[in-house]
Amino acid sequence: MIITILYYLLVAYVVFLMTWNILKSKKWQEEVLYVIVLIPFLLRLLRLK
């Protein structure tokens, strides 16, 4: 259970990093890439997949 919670915290951190990168990026291609990477982490964080 503790390991699972730690993994969810890691996922939340990646979601935060991806969102931060989108906001800081200056190229639209990178922003699209960050969004694509963000989706599976977001779905796991919301316990949808």
Add this chain to the structure above:
Amino acid sequence: MLRKISILALGLALAFFSGLSFYRSRHLKEPVVLGPGVTQVKKLSEYFPAIKGSTNDANVYVLEGAKPGGAILILGGSHPEEPAGRLTTWILTENATLEQGRLFVLNSANRSGTTVTRLGGAYPPDYTIRTPWGEQKFRTGDRWSNPLDQWPDPEVYIHYPSRQELAYVDIRNLNRAWPGRPNGTLTEKTGYALTQLIKKEKVDIVIDLHEAELQYPVISTIVAHQRGQDLAAMASMVISAEEFKIDMENSPKALHGLSHREIGDNTDAVSLLFETPEPFLDATRGRTDARLLLEGKDEFVVRAGKHGLLYEKIDEKGWPIDVRVGRHCSTFIQVLDLWSQDHADKAVVMKNVPKYREVIQKGVGAFLHDPAKADPKTVYYE
């Protein structure tokens, strides 16, 4: 900034619609209309309270005959993406009656595995069986428990209690988790709960229903623990002579975690595992859709057969679900008949279950009942 907001909004929209699809699939209700033979519906947690309220607190349908006899446990959904097993248990719960003995049926032995499809596998979320009254939808499921219920996987899975090293992902595979562990993962606890059921109900035979890819050598067969070898061999001979070809295999003594090995080793029950062919599982398959799951037709698997790469025949007719379910039904009936002939005091006499030819002739859907027309008290959900 407007560009960033637009890209982020597009991503969130994608996440929303895909998430909605996953949520709906996970919560799809699969009705079971209790047949006249069902006398009780228990929960698996009655045998092991630690799984109460969890995804795997499955329904246990109990069918009892007027005359005392033996006890049989039949498991569908150990690997939910092998639908012939689950559909066979639906036929049993909705149609079978018992004259003697007791039958315990689980339509979703690993219920968690029914709520997810293979990551990256492009599986259909569900499939539909046509019936005389309409259509009934079932979750496709996967071989492993849902990561939402058990996550993360370890680097190496050490099976309990043998300490054998197995593939890491198989820590979520119910058929690598037998006999289970009371303080283990959800999948191990499920195995433990089922083992407790077998012990407490003094089950004589456990039958685990599966399907296999045609490139896997253990196919179209009954895998038997050494205490079930005679029964399986006799069933194989009789069925092969009268209905269809089916082999018999011995359960390897050194491969742990499987039902046909661990149930026989850890309980008094005889353990058997039935396999039918399922081209949907073959690595060389083409489009992985519900049609392939139900019709079992795939040109690439046929081509693999022409190159001698398969352990079972396949042609343009494929392996339809009716044929696969019919095989499970007939094999089960034959095993019960042979067991009952040799164990009069522990006989289990079952009626109203179709055999191979009848299932093919009428289709699986002919044996599913309309939940809308049934007494709501007799409708349960998986």
